[in-house]
Amino acid sequence: MATNDLHPLEALLSERIVLLDGAMGTMIQHYKLSEAEYRGERFDDWKGKDLKGSLELLNLTRPQVVEEIHTAYLNAGADVVETNTFSGTTIGLNDFLFQAEPTRGRKDQEFFQRVVDNADFRELVHEINFKAAQIARRAADRVANETGQQRFVGGSMGPLPVAGSISPDVNDPAFRAVSFDQLRQTYFDEAKALLEGGVDLFIVETIFDTLNGKAALFAIADALEKIGRNVPLMISGTVIDKSGRNLSGQTVEASLISIAHAEPLIVGLNCSLGPDEMEPFVEELARVSPYYMSAYPNAGLPDPLSPTGFPETAETFAPKVAKWAENGWLNMMGGCCGTTPDHIRALAKLTQKFSPRAVERTISYT
Numbered sequence: 001m002a003t004n005d006l007h008p009l010e011a012l013l014s015e016r017i018v019l020l021d022g023a024m025g026t027m028i029q030h031y032k033l034s035e036a037e038y039r040g041e042r043f044d045d046w047k048g049k050d051l052k053g054s055l056e057l058l059n060l061t062r063p064q065v066v067e068e069i070h071t072a073y074l075n076a077g078a079d080v081v082e083t084n085t086f087s088g089t090t091i092g093l094n095d096f097l098f099q100a101e102p103t104r105g106r107k108d109q110e111f112f113q114r115v116v117d118n119a120d121f122r123e124l125v126h127e128i129n130f131k132a133a134q135i136a137r138r139a140a141d142r143v144a145n146e147t148g149q150q151r152f153v154g155g156s157m158g159p160l161p162v163a164g165s166i167s168p169d170v171n172d173p174a175f176r177a178v179s180f181d182q183l184r185q186t187y188f189d190e191a192k193a194l195l196e197g198g199v200d201l202f203i204v205e206t207i208f209d210t211l212n213g214k215a216a217l218f219a220i221a222d223a224l225e226k227i228g229r230n231v232p233l234m235i236s237g238t239v240i241d242k243s244g245r246n247l248s249g250q251t252v253e254a255s256l257i258s259i260a261h262a263e264p265l266i267v268g269l270n271c272s273l274g275p276d277e278m279e280p281f282v283e284e285l286a287r288v289s290p291y292y293m294s295a296y297p298n299a300g301l302p303d304p305l306s307p308t309g310f311p312e313t314a315e316t317f318a319p320k321v322a323k324w325a326e327n328g329w330l331n332m333m334g335g336c337c338g339t340t341p342d343h344i345r346a347l348a349k350l351t352q353k354f355s356p357r358a359v360e361r362t363i364s365y366t
Helices: 008-015 024-031 035-039 055-061 063-075 109-117 119-147 180-197 210-227 252-262 275-288 314-326 341-351
Strands: 080-082 152-157 201-207 233-237 266-270 292-296
Touching (some): 035 055, 080 119, 080 201, 109 180, 119 180, 152 180, 180 210, 201 210, 210 252, 233 292, 266 275, 275 292, 275 314, 314 341
Parallel strands (some): 152 201, 266 292
């Protein structure tokens, strides 16, 4: 297919290595925001739990902080920035923003039904996601106009604090806190708001439970049909340890087969492990995947003694990840937990000379 027939992002993926941004949380930590700053004027009299640590709430109370972070990554060379919505669902934000308690001592499907059905809460979460997309869009468009190079906004959809296929209670292995329909509903609300806010693609990321990921994929399909848009899809799983499996027990190849029905543009791995530990699984996925390939690892395994909580500096991280591009495994790369604009800037410098992984694609986004 000629590149002028492709979606602009796909054309770029086939032309050169595309740079994704790095961690949002790591950068927000640098601001050392107080509880009052998280609350802002709007939530000054909030009677629920403390709001400090609710990163997505900053889209409403400190949007300038979020935009500054997006801009820093764009100026470092990122082609794609992710919205500050990793936990931006009703279920993902219930601990901070849903003012109700479980009725039977633990969060179960009856509790989460109240969460996903609450009209006021859904409206707040819609606003958080819509504003997040607008913030990222504004930063991406401004830098694109300044540089003459198109930038893209990816709608980040993270894994949720509960899993559809795994019991949170070791003493009750049959218990499931949420149903598939509840997962699908909470992801639909997020996807619809991100679309309305102007994202260029969806990024379903850090999938540790394949059932959660599939609920997100069905929700995206629902949202695309509802809004009447068609944007590319990126799916990024995570392996939890050196076994190379996700939390629901699947290998990277099994996970790939499970999500192939969604016809993603990009499939890859992120989070969980650093570049040293993730390398064999990136290689394996690149061997079996027919899709454009992405990888954005943590800056090493967690290390509380490091300034960012992770040991890999830009100087140590970039050569390890750039080697995957040199090996011909990748079309997109970036950083996850513990990475900063310096990490992305270092990656950009090292990957300029490498060609992207060759992929045959025929999906139309018109």
